[in-house]
Amino acid sequence: xxxxxxxxxxxxxxxxxxxxxxxxxxxxxxxxxxxxxxxxxxxxxxxxxxxxxxxxxxxxxxxxxxxxxxxxxxxxxxxxxxxxxxxxxxxxxxxxxxxxxxxxxxxxxxx
Amino acid sequence: xxxxxxxxxxxxxxxxxxxxxxxxxxxxxxxxxxxxxxxxxxxxxxxxxxxxxxxxxxxxxxxxxxxxxxxxxxxxxxxxxxxxxxxxxxxxxxxxxxxxxxxxxxxxxxxxx
Numbered sequence: 064x065x066x067x068x069x070x071x072x073x074x075x076x077x078x079x080x081x082x083x084x085x086x087x088x089x090x091x092x093x094x095x096x097x098x099x100x101x102x103x104x105x106x107x108x109x110x111x112x113x114x115x116x117x118x119x120x121x122x123x124x125x126x127x128x129x130x131x132x133x134x135x136x137x138x139x140x141x142x143x144x145x146x147x148x149x150x151x152x153x154x155x156x157x158x159x160x161x162x163x164x165x166x167x168x169x170x171x172x173x174x
Numbered sequence: 175x176x177x178x179x180x181x182x183x184x185x186x187x188x189x190x191x192x193x194x195x196x197x198x199x200x201x202x203x204x205x206x207x208x209x210x211x212x213x214x215x216x217x218x219x220x221x222x223x224x225x226x227x228x229x230x231x232x233x234x235x236x237x238x239x240x241x242x243x244x245x246x247x248x249x250x251x252x253x254x255x256x257x258x259x260x261x262x263x264x265x266x267x268x269x270x271x272x273x274x275x276x277x278x279x280x281x282x283x284x285x286x287x
Contacts, residue, residue, distance in 0.1 A: 096276075106217070163219055164209070164217040164219070
């Protein structure tokens with residue numbers, strides 16, 4: 064079964080703190096993506112990673128893809144209230160296959 | 175989410191009625207995906223379509239649910255004889271090909287009363 068597990072499920076922090084959320088699978092991803100979803104809206108793509116060991120930065124967000132392409136992390140530096148939302152990882156397990164989503168990490172950043 | 179249009183945004187149906195959810199993909203995108211989301215949960219894959227073809231419907235219940243993406247017009251997700259358990263947010267996404275990220279619509283929130 065190709066399951067994606069995300070942790071933690073919920074995270075509540077103060078503005079200015081750093082945080083890391085994780086996405087893991089027992090299967091190898093052909094590609095992995097991170098999305099952010101706000102209440103009442105659809106997910107918005109943040110990044111796509113395809114190469115094992117790849118690191119991508121998007122302002123205060125750093126995305127890392129594991130060497131074995133079975134795991135990924137999202138690190139946010141100096142979190143802001145505007146970072147509040149549901150962070151979803153999604154992966155393809157084969158070229159051309161559709162994407163499967165994890166249950167998400169619900170982040171709350173308090174001012 | 176600009177570009178993928180879903181309508182209606184909110185839909186209320188009585189038990190036993192039919193629900194029709196529409197999705198117009200981004201211009202130039204020929205791949206459409208439907209997902210279902212319950213409160214406090216992630217997205218559950220339902221069906222993947224290309225123009226006039228169902229590519230993967232492994233996530234869609236065998237009964238009462240159907241999807242199409244005709245040559246002309248939007249993709250339609252149809253739920254017949256709705257039950258309370260069908261209440262959820264239904265999201266459509268599109269992509270230009272089999273690789274790369276998806277662009278999501280804002281979803282249709284179905285409430286069955």
